[in-house]
Amino acid sequence: MTARVIDGKTIAAKVRQEVADGVAALKSEHGITPGITVVIVGDDPASHVYVRSKERAAQQVGMNGSVVKLPADTPRELLLETVAGLNDDPDVHGILVQIPLPDHLDEDEVVKAIDPRKDVDGLHPENVGLLFSGQRRFAPATPSGVQRMLVEEGVEVSGAHVVIVGRSNLVGKPLAGLLLERGKGANATVTVCHTGTADLAAETQRADVLVSATGIPGSITGDMVKPGAVVIDVGTTRVPDASKKSGYRLAGDVIFDEAAEVASAITPVPGGVGPMTIAMLLKNVLQSAQSTVG
Ligand SMILES: NC(=O)c1ccc[n+]([C@@H]2O[C@H](COP(=O)([O-])OP(=O)(O)OC[C@H]3O[C@@H](n4cnc5c(N)ncnc54)[C@H](OP(=O)(O)O)[C@@H]3O)[C@@H](O)[C@H]2O)c1
Incomplete structure (x- = not known):
């Protein structure tokens, strides 16, 4: 394997600590x-x-x-x-x-x-509109988590070509909105793919950063990844696994072993994007509470 494995748990722990500090300050000051x-x-x-x-x-x-x-x-x-x-x-x-x-x-x-001021999932049409008009209030937690991971890993997104596979309101579309902003961790050229995309591999092979959120295990193979790309696997699908106590395991969209041979960095499943989601959700709750004190 050549790719660096991005440790979502460690980054999420850092975010949760920031949130805990913010909570403590809000309690003691207000x-x-x-x-x-x-x-x-x-x-x-x-x-x-x-x-x-x-x-x-x-x-x-x-x-x-x-x-x-x-x-x-x-x-x-x-x-x-x-x-x-x-x-x-x-x-x-x-x-x-x-x-x-x-x-x-x-x-x-x-x-x-x-x-909408309590919509910490960022799914209310008002919050969606604010995100896409550059006046973000709450962004959905998973795409925010992906963006934060890229920043923490020092991945230069500005000027890069980011290809997102999946156009859901929860992941693909808001991630495109976040990465199209002008600020830090953004300013990317973004392509969003879906089941109507004519030649998916041709699109993904042009990605400096490839984000997959299809929910179809194995939908991203190693030959779909550009050498040196950063691969973020949002997919989290329960697949039956008799060797596990729970009877299932979590599978990403990406065939990890194949993609890791080609990519420069890659997130695992589990332990990649998953832990970031709850951390960023808590960040939104803190922000909402902070906004009540001006
Ligand atoms: N880690 C986390 O915290 C977290 C959070 C949220 C979601 N997830 C996971 O992320 C995955 C996606 O979630 P979601 O809510 O966004 O799912 P969704 O609403 O089902 O959307 C899936 C998207 O992928 C596209 N797609 C599916 N198969 C494709 C293919 N073969 N080629 C190209 N595009 C394809 C679909 O295209 P169409 O629009 O054309 O149908 C759709 O836009 C799931 O596994 C989910 O569990 C994880």
């Missing part, structure tokens, strides 16, 4: 404890694991982390009332509704019901 509430509807086991880890991570940095658990058959009106109650609660600075929601609930409607 008596405010930042608070995040996660709303979860239904009993999808994977979602419950994610929600518990967010709650724990919030508490570890000194925040109030709480979870509102609602049954799978929760009516639309009750979910919207719950969100409205959190919007009005001054102790709650960040609201997150765990996706996916049961089929009878409209995710877009619920996201729009969140007060």
